[in-house]
Amino acid sequence: MPQIRFPQLKSQIIILIYPFFLSLLGCIPNSPKSVPLAKLERSQQGMVVSAHPLASEAGQLILQKGGNAVDAAVATAFAISVVEPFSAGIGGGGFLLMGTPPENSETQKEYKIQALDFRERSPKAATRDMYLNQEGEVDQRASLDGHLAVGVPGTVAGLYTVHKDYGKLPWSELLQSAIGYARDGFEVSDRFVSRLERRLEVINKNPAAKAAFTKNGQPYQPGDLLIQTDKAQTLETIAENPQSFYTGKIGEAIATDMAANGGLITLEDLKDYTPIWRQPVCGEFRQARVCAMPPPSSGGVHLLQILNIIGETNLPQWGRQNPDTIHLLTEAMGVAYADRSKYLGDPDFVQVPVQELTSRSYAQQVRQEINLEQAKPVTEVQPAAPETLRNYIWESPNTTHLTVVDEERLVISMTYTINGSFGAGVVTAGTGILLNNEMDDFAAAPGVANLYGLVGGEANAIAPKKTPLSSMTPTIVTQDGQLIMATGSPGGSTIITTVLQVVLNVLEYKMDAAQAVSAPRFHHQWLPDKLILETGGFSEATVNELQRRGHNVEMRDGWGNANAIVVTESGVLEAAADPRGEGEAKGE
Numbered sequence: 375m376p377q378i379r380f381p382q383l384k385s386q387i388i389i390l391i392y393p394f395f396l397s398l399l400g401c402i403p404n405s406p407k408s409v410p411l412a413k414l415e416r417s418q419q420g421m422v423v424s425a426h427p428l429a430s431e432a433g434q435l436i437l438q439k440g441g442n443a444v445d446a447a448v449a450t451a452f453a454i455s456v457v458e459p460f461s462a463g464i465g466g467g468g469f470l471l472m473g474t475p476p477e478n479s480e481t482q483k484e485y486k487i488q489a490l491d492f493r494e495r496s497p498k499a500a501t502r503d504m505y506l507n508q509e510g511e512v513d514q515r516a517s518l519d520g521h522l523a524v525g526v527p528g529t530v531a532g533l534y535t536v537h538k539d540y541g542k543l544p545w546s547e548l549l550q551s552a553i554g555y556a557r558d559g560f561e562v563s564d565r566f567v568s569r570l571e572r573r574l575e576v577i578n579k580n581p582a583a584k585a586a587f588t589k590n591g592q593p594y595q596p597g598d599l600l601i602q603t604d605k606a607q608t609l610e611t612i613a614e615n616p617q618s619f620y621t622g623k624i625g626e627a628i629a630t631d632m633a634a635n636g637g638l639i640t641l642e643d644l645k646d647y648t649p650i651w652r653q654p655v656c657g658e659f660r661q662a663r664v665c666a667m668p669p670p671s672s673g674g675v676h677l678l679q680i681l682n683i684i685g686e687t688n689l690p691q692w693g694r695q696n697p698d699t700i701h702l703l704t705e706a707m708g709v710a711y712a713d714r715s716k717y718l719g720d721p722d723f724v725q726v727p728v729q730e731l732t733s734r735s736y737a738q739q740v741r742q743e744i745n746l747e748q749a750k751p752v753t754e755v756q757p758a759a760p761e762t763l764r765n766y767i768w769e770s771p772n773t774t775h776l777t778v779v780d781e782e783r784l785v786i787s788m789t790y791t792i793n794g795s796f797g798a799g800v801v802t803a804g805t806g807i808l809l810n811n812e813m814d815d816f817a818a819a820p821g822v823a824n825l826y827g828l829v830g831g832e833a834n835a836i837a838p839k840k841t842p843l844s845s846m847t848p849t850i851v852t853q854d855g856q857l858i859m860a861t862g863s864p865g866g867s868t869i870i871t872t873v874l875q876v877v878l879n880v881l882e883y884k885m886d887a888a889q890a891v892s893a894p895r896f897h898h899q900w901l902p903d904k905l906i907l908e909t910g911g912f913s914e915a916t917v918n919e920l921q922r923r924g925h926n927v928e929m930r931d932g933w934g935n936a937n938a939i940v941v942t943e944s945g946v947l948e949a950a951a952d953p954r955g956e957g958e959a960k961g962e
């Protein structure tokens with residue numbers, strides 16, 4: 375078996391700095407120790423759920439005006455860019471899954487699921503070793519802070535692409551709520567302020583970011599009104615002409631600011647930016663069909679891989695909080711993240727063995743090798759050898775999240791991001807656009823961990839115009855032509871396991887949407903070798919038993935900020951936003 379290059383010393387460093395980075399970049403929400411139950415919202419018609427009440431309201435308004443799920447998702451996404459600017463926005467990128475119900479059940483039996491990749495791409499001038507210093511070591515901050523950390527943003531192009539072909543209402547109408555929030559201001563929350571405080575030092579180094587998000591370098595306080603005049607103007611321009619972001623005055627401002635500050639993005643990079651429609655990855659779990667984002671996200675592949683490893687195991691009989699269940703899933707997670715580190719990358723640059731990794735026979739093999747009594751030490755968990763993986767053939771043809779379903783049951787599940795809190799901490803002067811630090815999702819060097827402690831290798835090395843590997847997992851679950859649920863979450867490396875657990879909570883444990891997004895979570899990602907359990911969610915006996923089986927258990931306060939829409943048997947939409955965040959569901 376090939377060994378991934380992963381020196382011992384590096385693994386120790388990763389284990390030490392990983393929680394520190396997560397908290398610094400604001401990916402661990404300030405959630406209470408024991409998570410309260412989310413509020414359940416019901417509607418017969420349409421539903422929008424996002425990470426901020428004002429953004430959900432923007433989408434709800436569009437549904438009420440006769441817009442469809444695409445229109446509402448676009449309006450919600452632009453609003454998030456204003457009211458939750460630290461998490462996602464027009465300076466970032468993401469993925470969208472769209473599910474269209476069968477028009478005629480005679481000719482079309484299943485939902486049609488399409489996946490849109492509007493993730494950031496590396497600039498043309500990016501190089502493999504761009505984050506190494508003269509000693510050949512990774513400069514950890516260079517891919518996180520400042521202009522060099524920024525990937526070419528895809529959000530505006532992505533939203534326009536899906537709207538052009540599938541939207542109903544005029545484009546400019548969809549931006550009006552966002553423009554209003556930016557121009558008139560909105561009250562910032564505790565969550566906003568805590569993230570701002572953590573990134574204040576970096577933000578204050580960039581004059582435009584400092585002007586946009588601080589009061590002369592001091593953080594806003596909860597309840598203060600944040601007015602974003604430049605962003606309002608930029609959104610007005612995009613409302614008139616979305617291309618202005620790439621070929622017009624906004625693009626020129628970004629390129630000029632980059633050139634003056636050591637960034638790599640040129641006007642040519644912006645002009646070349648193209649969203650890509652991709653085939654989602656879909657698989658069967660029990661009677662349901664689970665579809666999620668394919669590479670360049672690792673999310674869909676590993677979600678299906680873990681579901682396949684669960685296989686026929688009777689999880690409901692085992693019980694959700696049971697050590698056996700947690701142990702089995704943890705071992706499956708370890709294998710999935712080990713394979714991720716070797717095989718996953720931009721499919722336009724490397725061959726990703728999607729069919730093999732999501733094949734049932736490979737999963738069965740992994741399942742057989744899991745010792746239910748003893749955790750496998752991570753040093754013994756290695757990515758599958760290519761020659762092994764080749765034996766598994768496909769058996770059948772086949773960092774904010776928002777979910778929208780309309781009256782026709784058209785569904786959008788969309789996760790998009792600027793990566794770390796407040797992205798690169800850079801605002802393009804005169805535009806109010808906060809730029810991403812998505813370049814950190816590449817493997818800066820083989821075996822060196824990124825912000826989320828994830829390691830990667832050749833498949834995710836930096837190259838010009840390449841897309842960094844993601845974990846974002848927008849997901850749609852259907853059965854016999856009916857929608858069952860749609861979900862997703864932010865949370866960096868924890869996204870895949872969060873989405874997995876929300877899906878299992880609904881499909882296996884028959885929870886409603888509120889219970890499914892509230893239930894305590896656990897996470898393992900192979901490296902660092904830690905089984906992370908949510909504080910307050912697991913009994914002492916369970917923790918002891920997991921430790922006895924060899925798991926390095928660590929308790930941590932809640933992570934992720936999932937939301938979900940679930941369709942009940944009587945066809946009612948039920949939705950909930952993660953109580954660990956401040957999101958809300960709004961029915962039409």
Ligand code: DON
Pocket residue numbers: 400401402773774791792793794812815843844845846863864865866867869
């Ligand atoms: O694409 C990814 O996997 C990451 N850039 C997502 C970042 C994220 O979820 C931040 N949340 N805490």
